[in-house]
């Protein structure tokens with residue numbers, strides 16, 4: 001029964017489904033679609049008709065004769081339009097055909113569906129009918145069976161026996177039932193699955209609900225928190241607003257106060273502004289007047305400046321005048337100083353014992369010095385000690401530097417325009433060349449003097465221009481030769497300047513301008529090579545000529561225009577040995593005679609100069625003639641007497657020292673001078689002089705004992721400081737002096753000079 005009910009319900013469902021399909025097919029969309037298609041079809045038909053009408057009209061217009069048609073131009077456009085319309089009509093027609101076809105297909109399908117639906121409905125109605133009949137039969141059967149009291153099995157069998165047809169129907173129903181039970185089982189399975197799904201869904205739903213509730217709670221809490229925060233912020237905001245308000249009030253108050261202050265300031269500034277305006281106006285006036293004022297001021301400033309310049313000029317002139325006066329004064333003082341020291345000074349230098357002196361008693365040292373007085377030396381000659389006093393004595397250990405220090409004042413005075421002569425005098429091998437030239441490692445006066453001149457000139461370069469030139473000459477056998485010339489053998493002459501100045505000059509004497517120590521070295525080397533040297537018994541490289549190095553210093557003071565010319569003559573005299581001792585004969589003898597003669601002439605000139613004689617015999621020798629302008633006037637002369645300390649040379653040493661002392665002592669005092677000058681000894685006398693014999697007053701200059709010398713030198717120095725000077729002393733005595741020929745002491749008995 002239940003199966004039947006289920007079947008019935010199923011059939012009802014199918015019937016409902018069929019009705020729904022029918023209503024779908026027969027109702028809304030398909031019908032609407034069909035109507036729409038029909039309407040569209042109709043519209044297109046109408047449009048096509050209109051197009052065809054238009055086409056016809058156009059064809060007609062085209063075919064009509066139109067010779068004078070003013071629309072000829074339009075014709076082409078119309079034709080084009082026509083063809084366009086034709087194309088469109090064709091397209092529309094094709095479209096229409098397509099639509100017709102589609103409508104036809106859809107109508108056919110619809111009819112087909114309707115047909116099938118009708119068949120299905122009929123079939124179902126039949127089935128319904130049949131089933132309801134069977135149901136009724138079955139119900140009736142069941143009802144009759146129920147009313148019967150027989151056991152069911154029996155009835156069934158009876159039914160089976162009685163109704164094969166019903167049995168068959170029952171079988172079918174049973175198979176159907178079987179099928180339906182399977183269906184029910186499947187449905188149950190589906191239902192179970194769905195229930196499972198439902199449960200899962202419910203679980204998920206419960207979870208989601210729980211989650212939602214949690215979220216809602218969270219939301220609620222966040223909301224509450226947010227409200228609290230909003231509340232707090234609100235309060236904060238209110239508080240801040242209140243604070244800002246109160247601050248603004250305070251500031252406002254301050255601003256008001258400031259404003260009041262500004263107002264009062266403004267009130268007080270107004271008078272200041274008035275003053276400023278006034279000032280501005282007055283400044284404007286001043287600016288207007290400024291160019292005039294400026295011109296005026298400039299005029300007065302110019303006048304002041306010119307006045308100041310004038311004053312400076314006059315001050316400068318005055319200073320220049322004073323400077324020149326000071327220069328003259330300096331020169332005068334210098335002169336005075338030199339004069340006090342003596343225009344002619346005599347130094348002695350004792351060389352050390354050398355290997356040329358040999359060995360044994362002959363080479364013994366015969367010269368000693370005074371420990372208390374550096375101007376005194378003692379010579380042990382023939383067992384007796386003879387003492388001499390000069391201006392300064394250099395012992396053997398004195399260095400070249402020490403010697404030069406004593407002569408450098410003389411050297412520098414030639415920068416101031418003085419003429420200076422430095423002679424090295426002495427017997428052969430006594431050290432003249434060593435003192436004047438020195439060695440490469442230990443240069444002598446010549447090179448040091450030039451070096452000093454260079455450095456002095458450099459020091460004055462700011463104010464002065466200087467030119468230093470050097471010439472080198474030698475006098476050999478009374479012949480003057482140029483040591484720097486191209487023709488050293490050529491004899492030069494000394495001549496008077498043609499300008500009538502009385503000056504002497506040597507035509508053809510080479511003069512080199514030197515600017516450095518290197519230049520000097522070259523000059524010295526060159527000159528030295530050409531100097532005539534010969535071997536003698538006494539000195540291997542004895543110089544047989546007088547060698548002169550003439551240094552001329554020309555200066556120009558740039559500020560004053562003052563010009564100065566000073567000459568420094570550095571003379572290495574020829575050796576003054578005695579002829580007999582040097583073993584000279586023939587030409588050597590002639591050399592010696594010339595040497596002695598010229599040395600004698602030098603002695604004469606020096607004597608004449610110191611005794612201020614009216615006539616000075618410069619012309620007696622080439623040497624004195626050449627040095628005339630450097631020996632006369634306010635020129636300065638230094639005689640460096642070189643002596644050998646060797647025992648074997650004591651005779652020569654004695655001669656040299658006596659000569660030196662006599663040169664020096666000419667001016668020492670009227671009594672001594674007189675006595676000396678009155679009995680000027682010959683060389684023999686000099687050589688024969690003994691310390692004892694010279695001690696007697698009135699006969700030459702006695703060599704006192706060391707003790708006497710000390711007291712004498714002291715008295716001399718006193719004189720130098722207290723008296724007007726040597727020249728004055730000499731001048732006072734000139735009248736009483738008898739001109740004497742100053743004999744060169746170095747000539748031997750056979751000397752021509754004697």
Ligand SMILES: Nc1ncnc2c1ncn2[C@@H]1O[C@H](COP(=O)(O)OP(=O)(O)OP(=O)(O)O)[C@@H](O)[C@H]1O
Nearest residue numbers: 351352428429430431432433434539541542543575
């Ligand atoms: N002060 C000194 N110190 C060291 N050696 C010296 C000194 N003086 C001279 N001599 C040496 O004595 C020797 C002779 O010296 P120098 O040639 O200078 O003599 P001189 O007087 O020029 O001789 P001459 O008249 O023959 O030319 C040289 O060897 C020199 O080096």
